[in-house]
Amino acid sequence: MSAQIPGNTSSTVAISVDSSTAGQLDFNSDTDWYRVQFQTGYAYQIWLEGLSGGLGTLVDPYVSVRSSSGAVIAYSDDISYLNKDAFINFVPQIAGTYFISAEEYGNNATGSYRLTVWGDQLATTATAATIAANSLVTDRIGWQGDAADWYAVNLTAGSTYLIDLVGSPRDGAAFSLVDPFLFIRNSSGIIVAGDNDSGNGLESRILFTPVTSGTYFLDVEEFGVDAVGVYSLIVNQSPVSGGLLLAAPQSGEMNFQGDIDLYSVILTAGVSYGFAVSAGTLTDPFLEVLNSNGAVVTVDDDSGPGLSSQVTFVPATTNTYYLGVRAANYTSLGAYTAQAWGLPSISISDASIQEGNSSTKQLNFPVSLSKASPVDVTVTIGTRAGTASTASGDYQGILETTITIPAGQTATVFSIPVSGDTLFEPHEGFRVVLSSPVMATIADGDAPGWIFDDDAPYTLPSEPLSRFQWHLYPAVGVNVFPVWSAWDGSGVKVAVFDQGVDSSHPDLNDNVLTNLGRRASNLTLGGDPVLSSDNHGTAVAGVIAAEANGLGVIGVAPKASLVSIYSSLSYSSLSAEIPSAFSYAQGFDILNNSWGFGNLSSLGSANAWAFYDNFRSTSFSSAGLALRQLAENGRSGLGTIVVQSAGNSFGLGDDTNLHNFQNSRYIITVAGTDYQGTVTGYSTPGASVLIAAPGGEVNVNNDSLSEILTTDRVGTAGYDASDYTFMQGTSFSGPIVSGIVALMLEADRKSVV
Numbered sequence: 001m002s003a004q005i006p007g008n009t010s011s012t013v014a015i016s017v018d019s020s021t022a023g024q025l026d027f028n029s030d031t032d033w034y035r036v037q038f039q040t041g042y043a044y045q046i047w048l049e050g051l052s053g054g055l056g057t058l059v060d061p062y063v064s065v066r067s068s069s070g071a072v073i074a075y076s077d078d079i080s081y082l083n084k085d086a087f088i089n090f091v092p093q094i095a096g097t098y099f100i101s102a103e104e105y106g107n108n109a110t111g112s113y114r115l116t117v118w119g120d121q122l123a124t125t126a127t128a129a130t131i132a133a134n135s136l137v138t139d140r141i142g143w144q145g146d147a148a149d150w151y152a153v154n155l156t157a158g159s160t161y162l163i164d165l166v167g168s169p170r171d172g173a174a175f176s177l178v179d180p181f182l183f184i185r186n187s188s189g190i191i192v193a194g195d196n197d198s199g200n201g202l203e204s205r206i207l208f209t210p211v212t213s214g215t216y217f218l219d220v221e222e223f224g225v226d227a228v229g230v231y232s233l234i235v236n237q238s239p240v241s242g243g244l245l246l247a248a249p250q251s252g253e254m255n256f257q258g259d260i261d262l263y264s265v266i267l268t269a270g271v272s273y274g275f276a277v278s279a280g281t282l283t284d285p286f287l288e289v290l291n292s293n294g295a296v297v298t299v300d301d302d303s304g305p306g307l308s309s310q311v312t313f314v315p316a317t318t319n320t321y322y323l324g325v326r327a328a329n330y331t332s333l334g335a336y337t338a339q340a341w342g343l344p345s346i347s348i349s350d351a352s353i354q355e356g357n358s359s360t361k362q363l364n365f366p367v368s369l370s371k372a373s374p375v376d377v378t379v380t381i382g383t384r385a386g387t388a389s390t391a392s393g394d395y396q397g398i399l400e401t402t403i404t405i406p407a408g409q410t411a412t413v414f415s416i417p418v419s420g421d422t423l424f425e426p427h428e429g430f431r432v433v434l435s436s437p438v439m440a441t442i443a444d445g446d447a448p449g450w451i452f453d454d455d456a457p458y459t460l461p462s463e464p465l466s467r468f469q470w471h472l473y474p475a476v477g478v479n480v481f482p483v484w485s486a487w488d489g490s491g492v493k494v495a496v497f498d499q500g501v502d503s504s505h506p507d508l509n510d511n512v513l514t515n516l517g518r519r520a521s522n523l524t525l526g527g528d529p530v531l532s533s534d535n536h537g538t539a540v541a542g543v544i545a546a547e548a549n550g551l552g553v554i555g556v557a558p559k560a561s562l563v564s565i566y567s568s569l570s571y572s573s574l575s576a577e578i579p580s581a582f583s584y585a586q587g588f589d590i591l592n593n594s595w596g597f598g599n600l601s602s603l604g605s606a607n608a609w610a611f612y613d614n615f616r617s618t619s620f621s622s623a624g625l626a627l628r629q630l631a632e633n634g635r636s637g638l639g640t641i642v643v644q645s646a647g648n649s650f651g652l653g654d655d656t657n658l659h660n661f662q663n664s665r666y667i668i669t670v671a672g673t674d675y676q677g678t679v680t681g682y683s684t685p686g687a688s689v690l691i692a693a694p695g696g697e698v699n700v701n702n703d704s705l706s707e708i709l710t711t712d713r714v715g716t717a718g719y720d721a722s723d724y725t726f727m728q729g730t731s732f733s734g735p736i737v738s739g740i741v742a743l744m745l746e747a748d749r750k751s752v753v
Helices: 464-468 481-485 536-545 571-587 598-603 621-633 730-752
Strands: 019-025 032-038 042-049 061-066 072-077 086-090 096-104 111-121 135-141 148-155 161-166 180-185 191-195 204-208 214-222 229-237 240-243 250-254 260-267 273-279 285-290 296-300 309-313 319-327 334-342 345-348 351-354 360-369 377-384 401-405 411-419 428-438 441-444 446-452 493-498 561-566 590-593 641-645 667-673 691-694 708-711 724-727
Touching: 019 032, 019 096, 042 061, 061 086, 072 086, 096 111, 111 148, 135 148, 135 214, 161 180, 161 260, 180 204, 191 204, 214 229, 250 260, 250 319, 260 334, 273 285, 285 309, 296 309, 319 334, 345 377, 345 428, 351 360, 360 377, 360 401, 360 446, 401 411, 428 441, 493 536, 493 571, 493 730, 536 561, 536 708, 536 730, 561 571, 571 621, 590 730, 621 641, 641 730, 667 730, 691 730
Parallel strands: 240 260, 345 441, 351 446, 493 561, 493 590, 590 641, 641 667, 667 691
Antiparallel strands: 019 111, 032 096, 042 086, 042 111, 061 072, 061 096, 135 229, 148 214, 161 204, 161 229, 180 191, 180 214, 250 334, 260 319, 273 309, 273 334, 285 296, 285 319, 345 360, 360 411, 377 401, 377 428, 428 446, 708 724
């Protein structure tokens, strides 16, 4: 029987390096010889694969390399104990013709096979593999002990080279080496530079300027020597194409496969910059930003219009950086335009509208850039409910959408439909927020939208901020406006036992009886705040009796008189101050106590709050007696009316029944409600709670309008930079009731007269 492929030097069947061929052993003792040309300076990987590799039926392939005369030079059988395929790594000493013999071990079986011959670069200075400047080579590494490929390259002293080893598959480039590792070696093979991961992702990049001209070797490896794959090695000589001026477009061109153009630009630390590469005849450009060492700090592909690229970057240090441009697939050629600029900031401005009685109106929020951008700027925008909401039909909200300010422009408008109605209600608000800007930074991304109500059924107070004091309105407030035509608290004195009242506040100064103010510790003259932290009492007083003077806010009883009994409300001294404060308060109609001991639980188990303020204890027995005398003897024997806040300790498990102040028969204990008219999440519960009043609660998107608007200490003191502040807590529910009681007492006196 004759073989289809001769098993001797007469064979003319050839196999090329870096190719495979399929064959068949036709009978026992059949061998197939393939003619091949090998060069010195390379290694050659030879596989003969059959049944084990699933590439044929030959059970036990055997392969040998023979000289041009047919003499065996190398041979192999069985890659491993389990793998019966054969493999040879062969380094020829002489260039020329060789034969590869495909056989079956023992020459006693037939079957099909596949023969593969790969060229491999030597990992020594004897390598014949070369790469020229401004060029690209693609090869493979990692199979059967192939740990490194060395390429000789001629470099010129003083010239800068950007050397990339890439392995990530993208944009049609069939790379697959996951984590390339690159070294530069001198002519003796000694490492002079190395890199892992300074390129894009896990790719390697070295920016290298040799001090000596001559031959160097580029050593291609895989980090960890535990993976295989295809890579490209790219050498760019003098890649820096020049400097790049901010906001000045720069044209360029990819001239060879693997080409990359670098443009130097000085960037300032902490400043946000934009970079863009627009497609020209280079249809799919790729953008890189590099630090001064040539390492990639950020990249982009296709985020711009079409296949153009754009990215933002904030440098941590002031230095020279580079804008890098290349083809996304490393091989395409063509022209492009690159540019860099300082990013504009984007802001949204407040907006307001008169509500109207029917139909809808557009509430327009101006959105603007600090300067025009060379590319489109987009930003995510949406509404957030406040005291106004979509659920109540105040406006038509949008959870999230995207708006665009086109390149070259600086402004746009975001419109929200506002619904008209005839409901009498306070001025309300919601918010519009910006997020996730593209090619811009956010300067002011939160704007209130004000919906001004125009449905007053009677003349309202002239105080400009009163339209935001929802606790005075009907529905969820105390509906106090209609009462003031008859009763406003005139002639009623309300003592405020708290952290002092700022008697210089223009909304309080005429109502505060400074001559009656006292310090609770010794009842000496003085009712103004003492410490920088003494802010609470001024806010409490404004809720009760801020004046009707047309300036800011207005109190529930705007003509009631205020008497300040000062205490720092320190737990360490308060129990001792209470008896004298209560005793002094006998001379007044109402005593407001916006404090309690339930918050002690927040200080830990060592400060147990349950029954802490026990009137049978040594610490509080005097206070209990003083409270009883206040009820029996105060107000000229009619009894001073004591209003006490329930506390803000629901979340701590507190209960008003655990405190002798809040559960006393001599006290009106007040819980807190929110803008929706429901009990707040913080209000301390208990059977001794007699009544609830607005206390405010920011329970929707941090909208402060749902809190209680009141007076603050003037100037830089207080809670807020202005003389007014938004507060929440039963500390402000109690003062509302104190104000209502003042109106009731005035009404009662007038009815008696």
